[in-house]
Amino acid sequence: MEEKEIHTEEKILNAAREVFIEKGMAGARMQEIADKAGINKSLLHYYFRSKEKLFSFIFSKLIGKIGSRIGELMEESVSIEEKLKGFVDMYIDLLLNNPYLPNFIFNEITRNPDGLLQNFHSANINPREYMEPLQKQLSKEGYTILPHDFIINILSMVIFPVAARPIIERLVFEGNKDEYKQYILSRKESIVKYVMGAMEVYKQK
Amino acid sequence: MEEKEIHTEEKILNAAREVFIEKGMAGARMQEIADKAGINKSLLHYYFRSKEKLFSFIFSKLIGKIGSRIGELMEESVSIEEKLKGFVDMYIDLLLNNPYLPNFIFNEITRNPDGLLQNFHSANINPREYMEPLQKQLSKEGYTILPHDFIINILSMVIFPVAARPIIERLVFEGNKDEYKQYILSRKESIVKYVMGAMEVYKQK
DNA sequence: TTTTACATTAACCATTTGGTTAAAACAAAC
DNA sequence: GTTTGTTTTAACCAAATGGTTAATGTAAAA
Structure with a gap:
């Protein structure tokens, strides 16, 4: 029973x-x-x-799952490059297993942004808290890029190609799902390379 | 009448x-x-x-408007950096004036990707045609990055921050709409700087 | 074995929603 | 002024949809 x-x-x-x-x-x-x-x-x-209740329940569980992973990563005491690597690695895996996730969250972002933030809060996720330590670590390693620029650019390059999957799959890989997946996996390395390259511009000497 | x-x-x-x-x-x-x-x-x-007809009508008009701008840009005979600048500039303006556009298109990408491609076709937009010339220009200027990587990374960084606007606005700028807008505008320059920096890694010497 | 409490379902209900129809309003043609 | 063709509306409809209710199953408690 x-x-x-x-x-x-x-x-x-x-x-x-x-x-x-x-x-x-x-x-x-x-x-x-x-x-x-x-x-x-x-x-x-x-x-x-109700439908609304069921939806909220699922949504907040999902947010919790995603958010908790960030927390762990941020607190590890490794270099920016290592953190970046871990972040990209984890998120690309998560997204490949949940290809509809980005779209879903984008929808909720526009439909009810405050509810989403509420969920962040309930799940004990407070992005603002990560900002200051990140800021410090960035400047300690000599990068002058703003922490939110750093994060937004990475999130962009990780999330967008999954959100646009059906189009990229068809347009770039002629509908070959496996090639698309390999491409996204290959971005685990290429994004890190790309970001670290871009960061050189922001390096103070 | x-x-x-x-x-x-x-x-x-x-x-x-x-x-x-x-x-x-x-x-x-x-x-x-x-x-x-x-x-x-x-x-x-x-x-x-019907609703479906009305929707299709609007959607294809929208696609046509967006797509035609890309075509023009791609055909100008200027450096990669100049093209990048023009592209980012144009798209950020477009997106600031139509903040819901990314989400809308993402929805349609998942709901009916083939219809979207059909619309591309009807609007005489053929992204594949731009690939080869872009590939050639990239290597002529010494960059070994793959053309679709080049494009996807740029689209990512232009589109994502607008798609996630309500969250970024609240989380980074404490709800100040004007600061958010200024930030997006500032990305016109910073994205170009970022991308060109990253491209150095791919430069063959 | 009977009672009790929870789990599950079939039948219903009220509202919403895309869509139709027939009549009214209106403007041009004669 | 009457006819004709088009634009606009009010009233209506059938299907879909979230949600309720009352009855049935079912397993543990008594």
């Missing part, structure tokens, strides 16, 4: 995550989630009262 | 563009479009038979 409850709840959450991420909040249908979970639609409302 | 027809059609298109771009295809409501255009909902169906 207790076991079964957990089982169905899990089934619902898995199905809902897939549907929400793929179709977004507005495009998702409760019926589709129920079907995918192999249960009656009423059960959705039995476990999570 | 003829004038009035054009007038209402224009009103519909403007309203529809706004709503579609802000809410996406799934989130947009015909009633909201009608209200925003100040007309009866039936008129929408009188001018454009």
